[in-house]
Amino acid sequence: QVQLVESGGGLVQPGGSLRLSCAASRIAFSIYDMGWYRQAPGKQRELVASITRGGITNYADSVKGRFTISRDNAKHTMYLQMNSLKPEDTAVYYCNTYPNPIRADSWGQGTQVTVSS
DSSP states (O other), rough: OOOOEOOOOOEOOOOOOOOEEEEEESSOGSSSSEEEEEEOOOOOOOEEEEOTOOOOEOOOOOEEEEEEEEEEGGGGGGEEEEOOOGGGEEEEEEEEESSSSSSEEEEEEEEEEEEEE
16 A cells, blocks of 8 residues: 655744645655645645655745755655745645646655744
């Protein structure tokens, strides 16, 4: 069964940094485009950043210049480096294949990011 495990979230002050990790199991990781998504309370899930199997990246306008998505295919792991964090970045962050989730039941627990003073 596909397994995606997010980690690295936490509580940070505005302007701080966090690095999120996404560990993928039971998936041919290297052949899929991947994305980081986030969902704030009462809001729809939104795409934050994507990275193709070849390493081409794209970012939502709201995080451009502050976040960096990367992947290590040998480790079946994807990362999201988040700098200059803002309160509006507060959300649960998820990883999955892009543009469609690999399976409807493939979403993990996510990792909570809270930006607050």
